[in-house]
Amino acid sequence: MELTCRYHDIVFSFALAFLLAWRCEAQFSMDSTISSRQLDSLLQEYAYGAFLQLHPRTGTPYDGDVPTNLTGVKVAALRLRCGSLRKRGVPSYKEFDIPTGVIIRPYVKRLAFVYQNLGNWSSYYYPLAGYTHLAPVLGLLAYNASNFSASNLPELDVTASSSPIWINFRNVRPAPSGFTAKCVRFDLNGSLEFTNITSSNRCSTFHHGHFAIVVNSTMIPAPSGEKHKSNLWKIIVSVVGGIVGLFLLSLLMVWLISYRRKKKLTKMQKREHMGVVLKMEQVGNARLPVAPMTRTQPVIENDFVP
Known part of the structure; x- marks a missing residue:
């Protein structure tokens, strides 16, 4: 929930800044x-x-x-x-x-x-x-x-x-x-x-x-290869833009995964402080909380043995 609110705030701020810049530019052009x-x-x-x-x-x-x-x-x-x-x-x-x-x-x-x-x-x-x-x-x-x-x-x-x-x-x-x-x-x-x-x-x-x-200028021939250079630059810019976009997207995904893990760990720590402290034991390749043995020994309610 907190992550969603932050994301919406960031998007709203960028949108507001873009709108103000566009209005200022349009006003300057008109004036x-x-x-x-x-x-x-x-x-x-x-x-x-x-x-x-x-x-x-x-x-x-x-x-x-x-x-x-x-x-x-x-x-x-x-x-x-x-x-x-x-x-x-x-x-x-x-x-x-x-x-x-x-x-x-x-x-x-x-x-x-x-x-x-x-x-x-x-x-x-x-x-x-x-x-x-x-x-x-x-x-x-x-x-x-x-x-x-x-x-x-x-x-x-x-x-x-x-x-x-x-x-x-x-x-x-x-x-x-x-x-x-x-x-x-x-x-x-x-x-x-x-x-x-x-x-x-x-x-x-x-x-x-x-x-x-x-x-x-209508009679001046365009330099040969000018169109080719223009298309080449478009391709280069597109490729670089795609790589940068993928890199930023991967960073965002890593950050989201890390955030979720930290949030889950925080919840577990809160529960630990609220309840009984569990002892950490090695189970396989992971350390997990293990409940201790019961402190109250069982007592037979009826001494009659058939």
């Missing part, structure tokens, strides 16, 4: 799953937060902080005067080279370029069916910079009128042999624009948006 457009709004707020903590200077980029659930994402903000941007451009803002002649619509006196580097979140927020990302997704969006505390700001339209905006990608993985990498622009409305990559992993654009270097 953390947002769209790419919602992410733009959040990153704009985090980038503007750098302006609030400092005394920002026009033309100086400031890095923002992101929460721990977006670890790997980088943001920055650069405040400019609209007229100065059109006349001088921005020769080097992170990976972006912004030329002169950039037109901002609608017109604002001061704007802020928000830089995004999505890092290992690139393929999560900007998946591209049939393609593999070779570099992190980079974003360049413009907002009104008249109020640093503003949130949910609409993006300003950025158009390069003469020379393109250049994106100099870093840490680009090489494309497989025989395949050509492509530049892709993710427009805010969801459309895609593919262009050829230039030397030194550079892409060009005339508009704002999100940019990446990708390669067509």
